[in-house]
Amino acid sequence: MSFKVPRKSILSKEQLEYFQRSKTHQDIVSYIEVLNNAVVGVKLTDECSESAGITAILDVLSRVEQIAKDTPPVENSASRFGNPAFRTFYDKVGELSPSLHEKLPNLPGESIPEVSVYFNEAWGNRTRIDYGSGMELNFLCWLLCLERLGVVQESDHKALVIKVFWKYIQTMRILQSSYWLEPAGSHGVWGLDDYHFLPFLFGSAQLKGHKYIRPKAIHDAEIVEEYSHHYMYFACIWFINSIKTASLRWHSPMLDDISAVKTWDKVNSGMLKMYLAEVLGKLPVVQHFLFGSILSYDGPEVPQPDADMDDAHRGHAHAGSDLGGAGQREVGWGDCCGIPVPSVFAAAQAENKQPGQRLAGPGIRPVPFD
Incomplete structure (x- = not known):
């Protein structure tokens, strides 16, 4: 098999x-x-x-x-946005x-340059x-590649x-709380919590038939x-409640709506449909997807971006550009560059200096919602 370093290939609605x-x-x-079916109940x-691969x-x-624990956040009290120490962490990884x-x-050793890209990109965006x-x-995708290559x-x-x-989710909570990672896009991840989707999908599978x-x-x-x-689902709800006050219907209206569904079976099937539509079906997310030899793309070619394009935006278009892709004007802010949003942890610390509830990361305070 001939491996290759993954690259972005999707820019337009057609692609x-x-x-x-x-x-x-x-x-x-x-x-x-x-994976969803493997954890039902x-x-x-x-x-x-636990196999050797696991x-x-x-x-x-x-x-x-x-590495995160060995790379503490730098003093950055003037900003409620991401802590620059994250870039040091990212480079170390x-x-x-x-x-x-x-x-x-x-x-296989020759697969590492391809497979490791998915791993490296899983921790956040270095620039933003x-x-x-x-x-x-x-x-x-990293896990899928590892299974294809026989690690699991x-x-x-x-x-x-x-x-x-x-374990990945728990590690991400540490990164989010330590480095005040901003949610990608102005609305977080489609209204579930500020960062994640899959724990709710797998978590609802765990509860099917309860x-x-x-x-x-x-x-x-x-x-x-x-x-x-x-259960992941309740762990995620607990996490949200521990950094945000007031009712779910105010700060997490979609989760509030989903709670009215009668059965976990319907929640789980609805989560999968939502993932297909709002993550795998949205250009602001998929335009960042990386294709190599294992997860390949052989569709219409993407126009080559100008050499002076910002690396943070390389390979996708914004409103007003002439690269042929839907911009924010057409698809909303979405999970892309959007309007910078302060980390919930930063906002919480600014609003409330009293110790909050326990959480997996340091310096976490509740966010009041008036």
């Missing part, structure tokens, strides 16, 4: 539509469905076998977490990435110091969700607290 009909799109959706605290991946994620991948069992559903998608197998699917993916917990239970603080240790 997006081709991608949605492509084998790569089908493979990504199928992989999400497979499974708790985060359930016993789960152990090695968890070790890599622990190393990333340690990039420098260590090849050696970290060399420790993964069965991974932000994070959104596109970066989360990169982590999923079908028997690892449950562990990939409740151990590996959940005998007595219903979606409306997210409004009961005691239930949320108790079950946040067992």
Whole structure:
């Protein structure tokens, strides 16, 4: 197999539509469905076998977490936006990435320049110091590549969700709270929480068929607290409640609406449809998607950007540009460059100096909503 470093290939609506009909799109959706089905009725605290591949991946994620702990945020009290120490963290991860991948069992050495790109991009954007559903998608693609290359197998699917993916989310919470990562785009990730989508999808799968917990239970603080240790969905609700005050209907209206759905089966199927439409179906997200030899693109070619284009915007168009892509005028701010939004952690610290509830990262305070 001939490997190649992934690159952006989608800029126009025509290319997006081709991608949605492509084998790569089908493979990504199928992989999400497979992982989703693997954790139906499974708790985060359930016993789960751990293969050599799973152990090695968890070790890599622990190393990333340690890099973050060894790279504290710099004093930046004048700004409520991303902390520049994140760029130092990002560069350290990039420098260590090849050696970290060399420790993964069965991974061909020649594949590392391709596979590691998805891994490196999964932690946020170095230039904008932000994070959104596109970066989360990169982590999923990294796992898909590792499975294609034999690092993990079908028997690892449950562990990939409740151990590996959940470890990634916990690490991201540390990065978000330490470096005050901004949500990518002015509306966060489509109204679920400011950063993530997949924990709600997989989390609703965990709860499918539950005998007595219903979606409306997210409004009961005691239930949320108790079950946040067992289910991703409740862990995410608990996280939101711990940094934001007032009712969910004010700061998370979509989650509030979803809580009225009668069954977790319907929540789960609705989450998948929403992911297809609002993440894999939106140009502001997919224009950043990277295609290599494993996840390939053979559709209409993307026009080459001008050499002096800002690296942060390379490969996609904005309103008023002549590169042929839908800009923010057509598709909204979305999960792209948009209007800078202060981190919820920064806003919280500015508004309330009293200690907040426990969380996975330092310096976190509730955000009041009037």
